[in-house]
Amino acid sequence: MDKLNEFIEVAGEPGAYARRIRASGRSVIGYYCSYAPEEIIHAAGLHPVRLFGTGGDSGIADRHLQAYCCSLVRGALAESLTGGLDYLDGTVFPHTCDSIQRLSDIWRLNTGHGFFADVVLPVKLTGESARQYLIDVLQRFKRDLESYFGLTVTEESLRSSIRIYNTIRSCLNEIYELKSRNPGLLTGRELFSIVRASMVMDREGLRDKLQALLRELREGVPGRDGRGRRLMLVGNACNHPDVYDLIERSGGQVVWDDLCTGTRWFSGAIREEGDPVASIAERLFERQVCPSKHKSPTARGEHLVAQAREHGAEGVIFLYLKFCDPHSFDYPYLKGYLKDAGIPSMLLEIEDTLPPEGQILTRIETFTQMLGPETGAALTGASRTGREG
Amino acid sequence: MPQTDAEKKRKFRSAKRMREIMTEYYIEAKTADQTGKKVAWITSGGPVEPLIAMDVIPVYPENYGAMIGASHMGGDLCAKAEALGYSTDLCSYARADIACALEDGGPIGGLPKPDMLVCCNNICGTVMKWYEIQARLFDVPLFIFDTPFCHVDFAEEARRYVRTQIDEYIGFLEGVCKKKFDFDRSMEVGRLSLKGQRLWQDVLDAAAHRPSPMTAFDAFFFLALIVTLRGTDKVVDFYTELLEEMKERVNQGISAVENERYRLLWDNLPVWYRLKWLSDTFAAHEACLVADTYTTAWCGSMKYIDENNFIDSMAEAYTRIYLNIGVDEMAKTIFAMIDKYEVDGLVMHSNRSCKPYSFGQYDIMRMVQEKKGIPCMMLESHMVDERSFSESQAATRIDAFMEVIRQRGPRAGTAL
Ligand code: SF4
Numbered sequence: 001m002d003k004l005n006e007f008i009e010v011a012g013e014p015g016a017y018a019r020r021i022r023a024s025g026r027s028v029i030g031y032y033c034s035y036a037p038e039e040i041i042h043a044a045g046l047h048p049v050r051l052f053g054t055g056g057d058s059g060i061a062d063r064h065l066q067a068y069c070c071s072l073v074r075g076a077l078a079e080s081l082t083g084g085l086d087y088l089d090g091t092v093f094p095h096t097c098d099s100i101q102r103l104s105d106i107w108r109l110n111t112g113h114g115f116f117a118d119v120v121l122p123v124k125l126t127g128e129s130a131r132q133y134l135i136d137v138l139q140r141f142k143r144d145l146e147s148y149f150g151l152t153v154t155e156e157s158l159r160s161s162i163r164i165y166n167t168i169r170s171c172l173n174e175i176y177e178l179k180s181r182n183p184g185l186l187t188g189r190e191l192f193s194i195v196r197a198s199m200v201m202d203r204e205g206l207r208d209k210l211q212a213l214l215r216e217l218r219e220g221v222p223g224r225d226g227r228g229r230r231l232m233l234v235g236n237a238c239n240h241p242d243v244y245d246l247i248e249r250s251g252g253q254v255v256w257d258d259l260c261t262g263t264r265w266f267s268g269a270i271r272e273e274g275d276p277v278a279s280i281a282e283r284l285f286e287r288q289v290c291p292s293k294h295k296s297p298t299a300r301g302e303h304l305v306a307q308a309r310e311h312g313a314e315g316v317i318f319l320y321l322k323f324c325d326p327h328s329f330d331y332p333y334l335k336g337y338l339k340d341a342g343i344p345s346m347l348l349e350i351e352d353t354l355p356p357e358g359q360i361l362t363r364i365e366t367f368t369q370m371l372g373p374e375t376g377a378a379l380t381g382a383s384r385t386g387r388e389g
Numbered sequence: 390m391p392q393t394d395a396e397k398k399r400k401f402r403s404a405k406r407m408r409e410i411m412t413e414y415y416i417e418a419k420t421a422d423q424t425g426k427k428v429a430w431i432t433s434g435g436p437v438e439p440l441i442a443m444d445v446i447p448v449y450p451e452n453y454g455a456m457i458g459a460s461h462m463g464g465d466l467c468a469k470a471e472a473l474g475y476s477t478d479l480c481s482y483a484r485a486d487i488a489c490a491l492e493d494g495g496p497i498g499g500l501p502k503p504d505m506l507v508c509c510n511n512i513c514g515t516v517m518k519w520y521e522i523q524a525r526l527f528d529v530p531l532f533i534f535d536t537p538f539c540h541v542d543f544a545e546e547a548r549r550y551v552r553t554q555i556d557e558y559i560g561f562l563e564g565v566c567k568k569k570f571d572f573d574r575s576m577e578v579g580r581l582s583l584k585g586q587r588l589w590q591d592v593l594d595a596a597a598h599r600p601s602p603m604t605a606f607d608a609f610f611f612l613a614l615i616v617t618l619r620g621t622d623k624v625v626d627f628y629t630e631l632l633e634e635m636k637e638r639v640n641q642g643i644s645a646v647e648n649e650r651y652r653l654l655w656d657n658l659p660v661w662y663r664l665k666w667l668s669d670t671f672a673a674h675e676a677c678l679v680a681d682t683y684t685t686a687w688c689g690s691m692k693y694i695d696e697n698n699f700i701d702s703m704a705e706a707y708t709r710i711y712l713n714i715g716v717d718e719m720a721k722t723i724f725a726m727i728d729k730y731e732v733d734g735l736v737m738h739s740n741r742s743c744k745p746y747s748f749g750q751y752d753i754m755r756m757v758q759e760k761k762g763i764p765c766m767m768l769e770s771h772m773v774d775e776r777s778f779s780e781s782q783a784a785t786r787i788d789a790f791m792e793v794i795r796q797r798g799p800r801a802g803t804a805l
């Protein structure tokens with residue numbers, strides 16, 4: 001499909017794309033977390049771009065971070081210190097895990113990318129005080145942007161950004177849904193590229209391109225047949241398109257995910273009425289929760305099981321970056337919840353590079369083979385209502 | 390080896406009293422179900438005063454973690470947690486406690502079961518995940534006291550948020566305890582808490598004397614009370630006595646390390662299972678670890694407390710604690726300690742268990758070298774999980790570090 005090419009290209013070289021944007025005269029603001037209030041950045045006429053921490057584990061990070069730090073944080077710092085992020089006019093650090101929290105300090109003290117903001121979000125996303133605080137924090141962020149760049153973020157521009165983001169998110173959600181219903185429609189790598197590029201591309205253009213792509217996908221692609229056991233991918237940020245290929249080669253296919261670079265980024269819609277900043281806050285407050293935030297002691301487990309059932313996942317692969325505290329703490333309980341729901345799971349822990357291919361293949365193959373006889377239960381109406389079951 | 394007289398003299402007589410108090414405290418906590426008192430598990434830096442005002446017994450899994458570490462049970466318990474699926478890279482306090490809670494193992498036969506959980510994230514994000522686990526296990530109410538991180542300052546909106554949570558916290562306690570909160574009582578508890586913190590700071594300050602009457606290892610030991618019984622008169626009485634003892638030692642010229650020649654500052658939590666070894670190793674180099682950033686954290690935010698308005702000022706005091714501030718702010722605290730205690734070097738414990746404490750240490754180290762010009766070293770461990778600690782490696786590093794210090798000679802003013 002031609003329409004996919006640009007996504008694949010941008011996903012492969014997000015930095016090159018961001019550089020072009022900057023060359024066109026727009027300021028580029030980077031962030032590492034799906035809780036970044038992108039709509040506000042966009043409404044300010046700036047270009048928000050997700051950074052992936054793919055600077056590699058070069059020795060330069062050793063000057064600031066111990067070896068027991070996740071590769072995302074190390075890679076992020078390395079990329080900045082080696083000049084790989086020279087296209088940035090600013091960075092925003094929403095508060096998430098302890099490692100990012102300290103990365104933000106180290107970043108503020110050692111790098112120079114222009115605008116810098118900590119968006120110290122509430123850690124608990126329940127209760128009225130946290131709800132109000134989240135709104136206050138976003139208001140402050142908006143003021144910070146305005147004063148640094150000398151501009152005004154109008155209510156109108158916020159509303160327009162919200163509409164664009166709502167369309168983008170609902171398109172991505174529908175593409176995921178289509179793939180879940182008909183896994184052959186897109187390969188895992190293609191889906192990965194679509195989401196990843198969406199975090200980088202000019203959002204207006206992106207909206208139009210996603211809508212066009214969606215129209216084509218709705219027609220279905222004849223002759224493509226999705227094979228393999230239906231799996232769900234759960235974890236932090238995924239920087240490895242190869243994982244999808246390996247899963248497909250091992251007799252599986254990813255039909256849904258709970259990833260920071262996946263559904264956690266695009267789930268939830270923003271109310272288009274009322275105060276726009278409050279509405280942006282509301283989505284962040286209500287959206288599918290990340291393990292570094294608290295909703296309830298069981299929120300993630302319940303969500304995961306519901307998602308797995310809804311998408312007829314036969315198994316779950318936890319794909320974790322090593323040294324990631326929030327995810328590692330959740331793992332035993334999530335695994336237990338899935339087990340009680342009759343869904344087997346496996347854990348793949350990776351650092352900045354994947355373990356040898358053969359090793360991963362064998363592990364995933366063993367897993368898919370242990371899933372039991374294939375029920376042939378493609379996603380039918382019956383299994384889609386299996387939520388309560 | 391029989392103790393020499395000098396060694397006997399160096400022992401703290403308060404140590405015995407402290408053990409008694411801790412034993413009484415744990416007996417009271419463990420028999421709460423018979424006395425009808427409620428038990429709350431609370432994080433070490435959590436706002437405990439309202440609990441005490443409500444007659445709830447606070448129990449600190451982190452203090453318990455330290456006990457586990459000191460009694461060398463950490464490795465086993467952490468391994469049990471790993472068997473349950475918890476990664477070896479997680480905080481070893483959390484891993485050990487999770488394993489204990491499931492099997493009533495560990496020192497003193499496990500902690501008493503909680504009636505509620507109070508988690509304040511002013512120290513780390515780990516505690517939130519850890520308390521979620523315990524909330525699922527014990528199925529009891531959980532209150533999260535969310536203290537926004539202060540990278541550079543304490544924002545107005547954060548102040549409002551934390552202040553509102555104090556009211557929510559009180560409401561939560563009233564609900565669980567089914568009785569009204571007594572504000573007058575809480576004022577009294579607040580005063581005792583502040584008094585305890587002041588006394589603890591005075592005790593630590595005694596180490597500014599040359600030679601120092603105490604070491605950071607003594608501070609690690611005596612810390613337990615300000616953590617577990619903060620807000621009671623027991624703490625005030627005990628630290629008053631301890632301070633008295635410090636003064637006596639100073640007057641009698643008793644030094645914690647024989648022939649103290651070099652003075653060092655320790656950063657991060659202790660290596661709980663190697664306290665004695667580390668203390669002996671440094672002492673053999675005539676070096677005394679006179680102070681540390683960890684035990685100081687329990688009195689570091691006193692300046693924000695208003696004695697006459699404890700409940701309101703609590704918001705700021707509990708938010709701006711040592712671990713909840715930016716790396717540059719932490720460095721400033723360290724600079725001040727270097728001056729105050731006149732130290733010759735900085736020993737940084739790079740603690741795999743505690744990312745918020747350890748990440749940023751390299752930057753602090755560089756700032757210290759630049760601004761204060763003293764040598765620094767790094768020692769890596771997992772504070773409670775002894776399995777990966779290598780004594781020989783640590784000894785080599787310490788030797789090399791002390792060699793640098795020796796070549797520079799002690800700071801001016803050293804009595805010799
Ligand atoms: S991978 Fe985990 S530890 Fe690393 S930045 Fe993400 S949440 Fe934090």
Ligand code: SF4
Nearest residue numbers: 480512513515742743
């Ligand atoms: S040691 Fe560090 S990570 Fe563990 S509970 Fe304490 S502050 Fe949190």
